[in-house]
Amino acid sequence: MPAPRKYPLELRERAVQMDRTAEPKPVIRRMAEELGVHHEALRNWIRQAEADAGERGDLLTTDERTELAALRKENTQLKRSNEILRTASAFFAAQLDPTRPR
Secondary structure (H helix, E strand, O other): OOOOOOOOHHHHHHHHHHHHHOOOOOOHHHHHHHHOOOHHHHHHHHHHHHHHOOOOOOOOOHHHHHHHHHHHHHHHHHHHHHHHHHHHHHHHHHHHOOOOOO
């Protein structure tokens, strides 16, 4: 179960939309104070929205992050299964061939 979010999603979306539509670009610290959020949280939201829109190549998109987390989880499960199979294989090989060193 994921950790609860400190700020609601609608606040995030509204803040990113405000940043995107404002001309000239607002100062993030001032905008964060007006919204009542931490300036680094706002900066991260804006950066992630830019990555999701394809405007940044240095960050993973939200979909890519989700896929990466799922693949890492699957990889961990497969490693665990492999270890179980390796141990079982050694156990049964020893049972079938009593001359084999343990």
